[in-house]
Amino acid sequence: MTTQHGAHGHAAREAQRVRTAFTLIEVLVTIATIALLVGLLAGTIGGTRKLVWNTKCLAHLRELSTVTTLYATDYKCLPVWGTTGPVPMLGVPGSLWRCHADREKAAWTKGSSYAYLGSLYMGEGADFTRPHTLRPWMALRAYERNPTLPLMRDFMPWHGHRNTAFFNGAQGRWKE
Helix, strand or coil, X not given: CHHHHHHHHHHHHHXXXXXXXXXXXXXXXXXXXXXXXXXXXXXXXXXXXXXXXXXXXXXXXXXXXXXXXXXXXXXXXXXXXXXXXXXXXXXXXXXXXXXXXXCCCCHHHCCCCEEECHHHHCCCCCECCEHHHCCHHHHHHHHXXXXXXEEEEECCCCCCCCEEEECCCCEEECCC
C-alpha cells in the first residue's frame, strides 16, 4: 500500500509541476500582448511629443511677435531684416528662433526655424540691395491697419503645417 501511495504522491507532484509551468504558446501570447501595449504606448507618447513641440513653437512665435511689437512701439517702425535668420535688433536668445520640431537645421535658414514677414510690407518695390527703397514705417502702418497680418511663421511645415504669429500676438496655422 505504501508503494501505491508513494507513486500517487509522485504523480500529484508531477501534475502540479506541469500545471505551474508555461507552455510555449502562453509565453508567445504574453510577449505579443506586451509588444502590443508598448506599441500603443509609443504611439501615444509620439503624439504627445508632437503636441508639445507644436505648443512650444506657438509660444516661441508669440514671444517673437510680442518683442517685435514692442520694438515697433519704441522705434515707430518695424525692424529692417530679410525673411531668414534671427532678427538681431530684437535682442532675443537664439534658442527662441528654433522650433523643436525642426529636425533639418538646414544652413539656408541661417539659424532660425521661422521666417520674418515684416519686410513684405515695406512698400512696393522694396529691395534689400537698395536700402533707400525700404520703408519700415510703412510696414508698421500696414500692421496697425490690419493687426492680423502674419508677422512670423514656420519656415517649413515642421508640424505637418506651418504655425504663424500675427502682429496682434495671436497665433494660428499658416494658410497656404
